[in-house]
Amino acid sequence: xxxxxxxxxxxxxxxxxxxxxxxxxxxxxxxxxxxxxxxxxxxxxxxxxxxxxxxxxxxxxxxxxxxxxxxxxxxxxxxxxxxxxxxxxxxxxxxxxxxxxxxxxxxxxxxxx
Amino acid sequence: xxxxxxxxxxxxxxxxxxxxxxxxxxxxxxxxxxxxxxxxxxxxxxxxxxxxxxxxxxxxxxxxxxxxxxxxxxxxxxxxxxxxxxxxxxxxxxxxxxxxxxxxxxxx
Numbered sequence: 001x002x003x004x005x006x007x008x009x010x011x012x013x014x015x016x017x018x019x020x021x022x023x024x025x026x027x028x029x030x031x032x033x034x035x036x037x038x039x040x041x042x043x044x045x046x047x048x049x050x051x052x053x054x055x056x057x058x059x060x061x062x063x064x065x066x067x068x069x070x071x072x073x074x075x076x077x078x079x080x081x082x083x084x085x086x087x088x089x090x091x092x093x094x095x096x097x098x099x100x101x102x103x104x105x106x107x108x109x110x111x112x113x
Numbered sequence: 114x115x116x117x118x119x120x121x122x123x124x125x126x127x128x129x130x131x132x133x134x135x136x137x138x139x140x141x142x143x144x145x146x147x148x149x150x151x152x153x154x155x156x157x158x159x160x161x162x163x164x165x166x167x168x169x170x171x172x173x174x175x176x177x178x179x180x181x182x183x184x185x186x187x188x189x190x191x192x193x194x195x196x197x198x199x200x201x202x203x204x205x206x207x208x209x210x211x212x213x214x215x216x217x218x219x220x221x
Contacts, residue, residue: 045209056207090155104155
């Protein structure tokens with residue numbers, strides 16, 4: 001079966017702009033989590049959605065938001081982009097809530113210039 | 114804060130056993146995860162410990178001591194393909210906090 005699909009793979013944006021990233025989970029998975037990975041900060045948890053509801057949330061500013069649709073696909077939005085938002089954004093899906101048994105996508109590499 | 118600490122780098126020999134340690138703050142702690150991440154790839158879930166003790170999955174085992182704020186990942190019969198970063202992560206309420214990762218190099 002198809003894995004977790006993230007689009008786009010690469011993105012370049014300008015400071016101040018906003019960006020929307022997309023994640024399609026494995027068929028049948030209802031939980032989707034988002035993570036930011038940078039060389040300096042490592043892997044950081046953003047938020048988790050299950051059945052269209054945010055169930056868990058990390059310590060990121062309100063500029064980072066997300067949503068999940070009825071088909072379990074999820075989007076993550078970052079507004080007013082800053083240079084420090086340049087990172088690899090990873091999405092992971094699972095049939096359960098709680099960050100275990102997750103399968104990760106290949107990520108979207110966002111560069112803010 | 115909810116600091117998660119683990120060694121930055123470790124080196125071991127093919128066929129050997131290696132133990133990767135992780136310490137964490139116990140206040141608000143709910144459980145501990147281990148992930149494997151090969152260079153340029155996404156992380157892969159390895160284990161999740163909630164209760165004290167050792168959990169074994171093939172060549173990999175994970176141990177947790179909640180009172181000591183300590184966990185380790187034990188890798189037996191090391192193979193070259195085990196060269197990767199190993200991430201320790203703690204669950205605190207609704208948040209998941211990751212350690213910096215331990216880069217393991219397996220030498221022939």
